[in-house]
Amino acid sequence: MEGTNNEEEAYLSLQRSGFIPDYIHIFDLNSGRKNLLDYDVLLIPGGFSAGDYIRAGAIFAARLRAYIRDLQKFNDLNRVILGICNGFQVLSELGMLPDTGNKMERSMVLAVNESNRFECRYTYFNYTSRNKIFESAFRDRIMQVPVAHLEGRVLFKNENILDEVLQNDQILFKYTNPDGTGSGYPWNPNGSVMDIAGISNENGNVIGLMPHPERVYYNFQMMPDGHVHEKGTGEYFFKAIYNYTKKLFD
Numbered sequence: 001m002e003g004t005n006n007e008e009e010a011y012l013s014l015q016r017s018g019f020i021p022d023y024i025h026i027f028d029l030n031s032g033r034k035n036l037l038d039y040d041v042l043l044i045p046g047g048f049s050a051g052d053y054i055r056a057g058a059i060f061a062a063r064l065r066a067y068i069r070d071l072q073k074f075n076d077l078n079r080v081i082l083g084i085c086n087g088f089q090v091l092s093e094l095g096m097l098p099d100t101g102n103k104m105e106r107s108m109v110l111a112v113n114e115s116n117r118f119e120c121r122y123t124y125f126n127y128t129s130r131n132k133i134f135e136s137a138f139r140d141r142i143m144q145v146p147v148a149h150l151e152g153r154v155l156f157k158n159e160n161i162l163d164e165v166l167q168n169d170q171i172l173f174k175y176t177n178p179d180g181t182g183s184g185y186p187w188n189p190n191g192s193v194m195d196i197a198g199i200s201n202e203n204g205n206v207i208g209l210m211p212h213p214e215r216v217y218y219n220f221q222m223m224p225d226g227h228v229h230e231k232g233t234g235e236y237f238f239k240a241i242y243n244y245t246k247k248l249f250d
């Protein structure tokens with residue numbers, strides 16, 4: 001969509017992980033030239049869709065709502081729907097995240113960062129979930145990953161939603177300091193509740209995260225921090241999705 005600006009890194013990351021990617025513009029859906037259901041994975045990339053007017057992701061989500069049946073079908077087929085940064089904002093606007101109880105009701109927001117400014121720098125996350133897609137790639141690892149957003153502060157509509165999210169093991173990625181012993185600003189760049197950097201739906205196939213693994217596919221894109229990074233965080237991330245998706249067809 002107009003204002004998206006991370007599609008190329010996303011495309012290349014998918015391609016390098018084994019996928020055969022394709023760009024789909026919202027106009028391709030409007031004209032019927034492309035159909036979401038012809039694909040096995042949908043990635044909504046980062047950017048400033050519609051200039052972040054109203055709220056980041058709100059206009060993109062309103063326009064995607066025309067294809068909500070296809071998105072639901074995608075979901076029913078267990079196919080991965082991934083939203084990175086602006087894509088995460090879109091999925092939460094659509095009610096596809098955290099979607100506790102599978103009702104597709106909007107129950108979270110990505111509010112303006114507590115610092116009230118755009119935060120663009122490296123952060124770290126740790127992985128504490130048992131989500132089947134990322135379990136082997138990330139279990140007990142602290143990963144470095146960049147963020148770049150103004151509206152990244154995860155807030156749930158009420159305590160019940162947070163409780164359900166916790167019960168269902170939907171928190172995938174949490175910001176942490178580099179040794180995994182705590183967080184707080186600046187390690188949590190936005191003030192997200194429980195240091196949330198990324199979550200999934202109840203079933204685990206719809207995933208949203210604020211950090212950008214597609215910007216660190218290679219280890220030379222990682223910030224030198226005294227640790228040996230054999231691979232970029234993005235390679236682990238996208239290959240995990242590729243391996244999961246491939247299994248759906250085996």
Ligand SMILES: NC(=O)CC[C@H](N)C(=O)O
Pocket residue numbers: 045046047048049052056084085086087148149150151152
């Ligand atoms: N990198 C991004 O996708 C940014 C998302 C959105 N424009 C924000 O600033 O919050």
